[in-house]
Amino acid sequence: MPKIKAEKKSRIHNDIAKQGIQFNKDFGQHILKNPLIITSMLDKAGLRPTDVALEIGPGTGNMTIKLLDRVKKVIACEIDTRLVAELQKRVQGTPYQAKLQILVGDVLKTELPFFDICVANIPYQISSPLVFKLLLHRPFFRCAVLMFQKEFAQRLVAKPGDKLYCRLSINTQLLARVDMLMKVGKNNFRPPPKVESSVVRIEPRNPPPPINFVEWDGLTRIAFVRKNKTLAAAFKHATTMAVMEKNYRVHCSLNNKEVPEDFDIKQKVQDILTKEEADQMRARTMDIDDFMKLLHAFNAEGIHFA
Template sequence: MPKIKAEKKSRVHNEVAKQGIMFNKDYGQHILKNPMVITSMIEKSALRPTDTVLEIGPGTGNMTVRLLENVKKVVACEIDNRLVAELQKRVQGTHLQSKLQIEIGDVLKKELPFFNVCVANVPYQISSPLVFKLLLHRPFFRCAVLMFQREFAQRLVAKPGDKLYCRLSVNTQLLARVDMLMKVGKNNFRPPPKVESSVVRIEPRNPPPPIPYTEWDGLTRIAFTRKNKTLGSAFKQTSVLATLDKNFKLHCSLHNKDIPADFNIKEKIEEILVKAESAEKRARTMDLDDFMTLLHAFNSEGIHFS
């Protein structure tokens, strides 16, 4: 039984098995082996000799070595100690060694170091939290060229009305410009993943829109809970009304405002939606401006989402 469990958790590729490396499925380890794809990703990053590059999940260092040849410094974040050893071994005794800084551990739990550009073949299970960790990081970076599962990449660039348009799309596009760069087939990796991949370029909006992101995130969370339903329907949910009622009372308390004796959160929400001409709108067809207008309408009436 233990043997089956071990085989399930790890895939062994013949070449790397000779080196004694087993790729861990729990970490989403699929090493990018095609040098053409690596070259293309580096070219799209428009790197400068003075840059500090952040690489997440460097694996055995195929991308890392190429990055080191082009920039001042690479900070590589790796969770797997075995791959850290491989990476160190690869640059040891070369002129590249002094330019490489390795951060060991879970990148989602660590504070990100300073960097100008991020280039990475991202472990797919951390895609969404990583995107927002990067976009909320300060100081701003210039751009990120990232490999994702194809459907995730398509969600990042989806427009209102598209089948894949979702909260991820609108939240990302509020904070950044996102462009699809290229498709990458599964045979470019070892071991091959079960899905196709795509590379995107993310450029943070600097300065960012003058909107509190936690407020925006709270609004879109409610709106996209049922993206095909009208907003009037989405905001009638008991749990939503209870949260907004609590937030309203807290807001009044913090600003020494009296709560009207006849205050009814459901009626207030309906009134704001009608006034903003949004009651019949559906999240799947709303663009950034629609959400900005709606958030302003709510906030100006003391209704908050965080």
Template sequence: MGKPKGKGAGGGSDGGLRVAGGVQKKSQKKGPNTGVSGLEFHKSKGQHILRNPLVVQAIVDKAGVKSTDVVLEIGPGTGNLTVKLLEKAKKVIAVELDPRMVLELQRRVQGTPYANNLQIIHGDFMRVELPYFDLCVANIPYNISSPLTFKLLAHRPAFRAAVIMYQHEFAMRLVAKAGDNLYSRLAVNTQLLARVSHLLKVGKNNFRPPPKVDSSVVRIEPRHPPPPVNFLEWDGLVRLCFSRKNKTLGAIFKQTNTLQALETNWRTYQALQGNAGAAAPPAAAAGGIASLGAAAADDDAMEDDAMDGDDDNDDAMTVDGGAGGGGGGGRGGRRAGGKVSPEFKELVMKVLEDNGLDTNRSSKMSQEEFLQLLALFNAAGIHFA
């Protein structure tokens, strides 16, 4: 007698497993957000696992991992990238928040020749204290891209390079140059501290679950040593200049609220130092660098800058002045009753006009020009923090 159609060994007519009380159907597919280990990936936690082995290998190759390197990986997930890094590096330090992924990572390397070369730090990357590392290679949660980048750049001792997967648009903003549409405070702050280059674009279908956007791999090489600037002052200046990046500096610095905030700082420094040309007090480098991580959020709030015309009407926008020398680019009207002394307004415009900077626009200014602008203002006793 022939074998009944559709039956496996000991199975039911539908190919399922026969159990007490009937036939248990086999599940032929995994959930949409599960991987080979059956783990569910949470989009809300930024868990998009890079599954294409060719892309994983390309990232490792472009990172230039040496056999003597200690490599930091952020958010290793199920370990697709981790395993490849372990094959090349002396040691991999993986920072992972999800305990399920920690267990999966431990299971995956158990019994391998490099199991002892993996150190797992279970915790939130933004809260943990980072140990020494030579290289950072990571597919990161995109929702912390900016603060994560500046935490890395603030780390001491400085590392050789970071090769990081970002959301494509964020990556393009990181590498944008003066004159590009995406040139912003984020680009200026990052490129002050590091050389940044785009390496590879990665389509959304290379991930499980697929994100809504494409991704890009960027290489970041910290400058050794970092530029000798007060980073809080620097950020105050750049924040103000990019409050309307297509307006001239002359128009930006004529705004009443801007002048009020700067004059408050000016008089404070005069009182504290006894003369208008006193230098700003030093700021801790790591804290100052880490504070630049708010740049991306502020840039998002000012995306319409790219749509601005070149109208230099002083009343078009006023900056919400404050102790930071310009605040975050608020759009309210002038504060009632606010006054700026003629001598201070003349001092500010003299700095700009005497150095031919009053007609410059932030969207086209280089790092060197921003550094020059800060030095000139500070020399005149004008401070931004």
């Protein structure tokens, strides 16, 4: 019994790559083997010879080698020490060796250095946190060309009213311009994943919009929990009201403002939504300007979402 459990836990592929490495599904390891797709991704990144490029999950280095050929320096972030050794072996004794810096560890927990461009075949299970880690990274990078699971990529570019439009769509588009570049079939990977993939180009808005992203995220979180319901209904939940009342009281305390004895957070929220003609609006059809206007209206009345 313990043996079966251990085998299930490791979930390591039986098929062995040419390099003699077994790919580990726990790390989302699906190595991109088609050189034409790698070349196309690099072409669309607009690389310059002076660039510092960040690659996440370099695997066996198929993209890394082509990157090293085009830029000044490559910073490769890899969690699997077996692949790190393989990558080091591949550049050893070549002119590429001095141009490659390897960061060993989980990219989500790693402090990323300065880079101009990010090109990567992303381990799909870290897609969402990684996008926001990159978009909140300073100093700004020029652009990122990233491979995602097809549906995740579609969510990134979805517009108000689209079926896949969600909090991820609006939060990403607030901070960046996002374009779909190409679809990539499963047979371009070794081993093939269960889903189709797509490549997306993300270009951070620099300077970013003059808005507190933590507050913005708090507002969109409430609105998109039930994106088909009206905002009036979305804001009625007891836990939401409790948090908003607590934030309001903290705001008043910090600004030496007295909270009226008959203060009613429900009524306050309803009044703001009605005044902004937003009470009957639904998150699934609201754009960035709609949410920005609403956030300013709440903040002006001392209601915060941080």
